[in-house]
Amino acid sequence: MELLQFIQDNRDLLMQRTVEHMEIVGLAVFVAIITAVPIGIAITRSRSSAEIVLYLASMMITVPSAALFGLMIPLLSPWGYGIGFVPAVIAVILYSQLPIIGNTYTAITNIDPALRDAADGMGMTTLQKLWHVELPLAVPLIMAGVRTAVVMNIGVTAIAAYIGAGGLGRFIARGISLSDTNQLVTGALAVSVLAISVDLLLASAQHGLTSRGLRTKAAR
Amino acid sequence: MIRLDKLTKTFDTPQGVVVAVDGISLEVPKGEICVLLGPSGCGKTTTLRMINRLVAPTSGKVYVDGRDTDTVDPIELRRSIGYVIQQVGLFPNKTVRDNICIVPDLLGWDRKKSRARAIELLELVGMKPGEFLDRYPRELSGGQQQRVGVLRALAADPPVMLMDEPFGAIDPINREVIQNEFLRMQQSIRKTIVFVSHDLDEAMRMANRIAIFRDGKLEQCATPAQLLATPANEFVQSFLGSDTALKRLRLIKVAQAMRTSPLAVANHEPLHKALAVSRESGLDSVFVVDEHGRLLGVLDARDNIGRSGLAMEYAKSVRATVTTTSDLRSAVALMFTHDVSVLPCVDDTGVMKGWINHQAVGRSLAQAGTTP
Numbered sequence: 001m002e003l004l005q006f007i008q009d010n011r012d013l014l015m016q017r018t019v020e021h022m023e024i025v026g027l028a029v030f031v032a033i034i035t036a037v038p039i040g041i042a043i044t045r046s047r048s049s050a051e052i053v054l055y056l057a058s059m060m061i062t063v064p065s066a067a068l069f070g071l072m073i074p075l076l077s078p079w080g081y082g083i084g085f086v087p088a089v090i091a092v093i094l095y096s097q098l099p100i101i102g103n104t105y106t107a108i109t110n111i112d113p114a115l116r117d118a119a120d121g122m123g124m125t126t127l128q129k130l131w132h133v134e135l136p137l138a139v140p141l142i143m144a145g146v147r148t149a150v151v152m153n154i155g156v157t158a159i160a161a162y163i164g165a166g167g168l169g170r171f172i173a174r175g176i177s178l179s180d181t182n183q184l185v186t187g188a189l190a191v192s193v194l195a196i197s198v199d200l201l202l203a204s205a206q207h208g209l210t211s212r213g214l215r216t217k218a219a220r
Numbered sequence: 221m222i223r224l225d226k227l228t229k230t231f232d233t234p235q236g237v238v239v240a241v242d243g244i245s246l247e248v249p250k251g252e253i254c255v256l257l258g259p260s261g262c263g264k265t266t267t268l269r270m271i272n273r274l275v276a277p278t279s280g281k282v283y284v285d286g287r288d289t290d291t292v293d294p295i296e297l298r299r300s301i302g303y304v305i306q307q308v309g310l311f312p313n314k315t316v317r318d319n320i321c322i323v324p325d326l327l328g329w330d331r332k333k334s335r336a337r338a339i340e341l342l343e344l345v346g347m348k349p350g351e352f353l354d355r356y357p358r359e360l361s362g363g364q365q366q367r368v369g370v371l372r373a374l375a376a377d378p379p380v381m382l383m384d385e386p387f388g389a390i391d392p393i394n395r396e397v398i399q400n401e402f403l404r405m406q407q408s409i410r411k412t413i414v415f416v417s418h419d420l421d422e423a424m425r426m427a428n429r430i431a432i433f434r435d436g437k438l439e440q441c442a443t444p445a446q447l448l449a450t451p452a453n454e455f456v457q458s459f460l461g462s463d464t465a466l467k468r469l470r471l472i473k474v475a476q477a478m479r480t481s482p483l484a485v486a487n488h489e490p491l492h493k494a495l496a497v498s499r500e501s502g503l504d505s506v507f508v509v510d511e512h513g514r515l516l517g518v519l520d521a522r523d524n525i526g527r528s529g530l531a532m533e534y535a536k537s538v539r540a541t542v543t544t545t546s547d548l549r550s551a552v553a554l555m556f557t558h559d560v561s562v563l564p565c566v567d568d569t570g571v572m573k574g575w576i577n578h579q580a581v582g583r584s585l586a587q588a589g590t591t592p
Contacts, residue, residue: 112307112309114305114307114308114309115309115311115312117274117305117307117309118303118305118307118308118309118310118311119309119311120274120298121272121274121298121303121305121382122298122299122303122322122323122326122372122373123294123295123296123297123298123299123300123323123326124295124322124326125295128326132311132314132322133311133313136313137312137313211312211313211314211356212356213312213313213314213315213356213357213358214312214313
């Protein structure tokens, strides 16, 4: 009951921090999509470059977020961005690379070679093939990668509160330092609810972007 | 017309240079189907793919309608050549309509024109446009997918088509249906077609000319009848199999093989006239026909020697007839099934046009080899 009262009293703050939280994740994942999808496509051209890029991306994801934030403080301080919004966005961009590059690469390399043969044989250029065949067929898997990135980084962003990036993580950080259970649980619940609902939203976007001819459930 | 001039393709592999296609020279006249036939790995598909430059030749030339394909942009070249593959390769994200219209769209056709073309093409193979235009490939049966694959290649009305085992993935019963359907279409569209197959029966059915490949070399290129009658070497002979005579029967029409010397009497003529016909022909069977020449019955001369009356009175019903448009294989099958030594040949209206026996079959087989 006390918890509900707390949430009720801090409705506006909760809203504001949710927006902050999503600004970080949204901007970062957007940048990640427009970088990682082209990278994922580009590395399908050469196996060795794919191995290197995927290795680097998976190394990136193994760095704990607290360590990454810590590393960025000395690196970005000369420009005055050691803490706050910028390092948080950069961290999310970096963490999003592996799921999006990896899924784009897998989707494109797994396309039935017969479809490429047919496309080449009918006189499609490389770009036409990408636009008419490869990308539409890769959309479901690319979107799955985006969902993974978003859900994972809603969690990472909660930790970014410690470097002053704002967001729902502040409830958790404050809750811990003040031993305020209500505040702590509010933050934890809000982050979880946010992650689940954004994932559901993206799931329906994924369904909408997928050609009816590719959906697994009978469409008619 | 398609002409290949000393076309060669070599691949560098870790085991050294492999010659996949070795100096192939071949000509496919306008409107004909040339089947490239041979065991797998003989270079027939590589040869096909060099025609639309999906594989770049190591040396040699390909001419399509007199144009040296080296001088044409490969993208433009491919848009002007129909391409059908065994795996069909319909794009699963596009409807039947959009799949058919791919090349017209690439060529920048007016949308109305290309969509009307899709409807026209579907009707050509008996697929209802209203039912199929908006379906996706996964909502079609294998046979329907393959038909749409062929229509897609025909959409921009290219003069030349390349078909790589187009019916290979279809079950034998439907395969024959689709082959015949395609041959009927070819009667009117008259495309110049290079067709890769490893199935001898398919080649015999589809081809105007068959090119037999082995290890990248062209062993023989000839009409099916020439090939069966005069195989160039032992490899071709063994590839054709031991039943070449039976296969050749399929290629000869009854009308070409039947005898037209008199072997019938009219129903009002006396028996002795029929016996005279029998003596003349040296055959025991004599047919009886009505005033229009329609077959009424058959009598056996040996059973009726010394009798008198009208021939009609001694005639029995005819056990089997064959139409003049059938092939010799079905004629021979009828002769064995009904145990008759002489088979009357009739036209669609039942008028007797001639007759056929074992000797006639044997003679036309002997002739077919010498006159292509």
